[in-house]
Amino acid sequence: MATETKPTLPLPDQSSSTAMLSSEPSDTGVASLSYQQRYYLANKEAILARTKKRHKEVYEQDTERRKAYYQSHRNEYRKRYQRYKAEKLLANPTSPKPSREDYRQRKLARTKAWTLANPEKYKAMKKAWADANPDRIKAYDKDKAHKRRSSKMDTSTRKERKAMIDWLESWSMKKSVKCYWCLKKHKPSNCHLDHIAPLSKGGSHTLGNVCIACAECNMHKHSKHPSEWNKEIDQPVLMLESV
Numbered sequence: 260m261a262t263e264t265k266p267t268l269p270l271p272d273q274s275s276s277t278a279m280l281s282s283e284p285s286d287t288g289v290a291s292l293s294y295q296q297r298y299y300l301a302n303k304e305a306i307l308a309r310t311k312k313r314h315k316e317v318y319e320q321d322t323e324r325r326k327a328y329y330q331s332h333r334n335e336y337r338k339r340y341q342r343y344k345a346e347k348l349l350a351n352p353t354s355p356k357p358s359r360e361d362y363r364q365r366k367l368a369r370t371k372a373w374t375l376a377n378p379e380k381y382k383a384m385k386k387a388w389a390d391a392n393p394d395r396i397k398a399y400d401k402d403k404a405h406k407r408r409s410s411k412m413d414t415s416t417r418k419e420r421k422a423m424i425d426w427l428e429s430w431s432m433k434k435s436v437k438c439y440w441c442l443k444k445h446k447p448s449n450c451h452l453d454h455i456a457p458l459s460k461g462g463s464h465t466l467g468n469v470c471i472a473c474a475e476c477n478m479h480k481h482s483k484h485p486s487e488w489n490k491e492i493d494q495p496v497l498m499l500e501s502v
């Protein structure tokens with residue numbers, strides 16, 4: 260005849276967690292674990308450290324393979340990144356995207372802060388650069404001087420200013436250059452930057468209105484309007500700017 264009483268379940272051993280790791284297994288806990296499981300519990304930290312070390316080694320040895328993988332899946336990575344960016348923008352549409360100019364301004368601010376914090380280093384760097392680039396410095400100064408004389412407001416972009424300085428530097432380094440007015444060859448040291456339409460008559464200091472003039476022509480022309488000056492030279496020139 261069966262008894263009506265329910266079999267009592269043994270309560271799990273909660274006396275202490277160390278019982279799980281004890282070398283003498285109790286009936287309720289560790290005994291039910293396999294040898295491997297008991298070994299793992301007893302040496303968990305050492306095993307984890309070893310695994311981590313091994314992963315790191317494999318990761319470091321595998322750099323080339325990972326690079327190759329990235330190269331062959333570049334488009335997918337790129338698409339994933341674009342998707343990520345689009346989703347981010349969708350989630351926060353009002354977040355303003357910094358413009359190229361913003362980045363430039365930030366970089367300038369960082370540079371400025373650095374130069375203020377390291378005045379001696381900055382001075383030394385500036386001097387080293389100037390010593391290594393004397394022609395560039397001369398071209399820069401020339402451009403600046405003409406800009407000051409110009410009655411027109413300077414609206415040139417950074418790109419245009421760079422082009423002007425490049426041009427000034429390029430001919431100042433040549434053996435000889437041709438004068439725009441007399442068409443004779445001269446040493447660059449005997450030539451000047453000249454404005455086809457003079458600055459005093461409203462000409463601009465832009466690449467479209469500058470030329471190389473020998474000292475003689477420059478002196479004779481002075482600030483004559485090109486239409487007037489054209490009568491005095493052998494080969495009249497075309498005016499690009501109307502002043």
Ligand SMILES: [Zn+2]
Nearest residue numbers: 438441473476
């Ligand atoms: Zn000349």
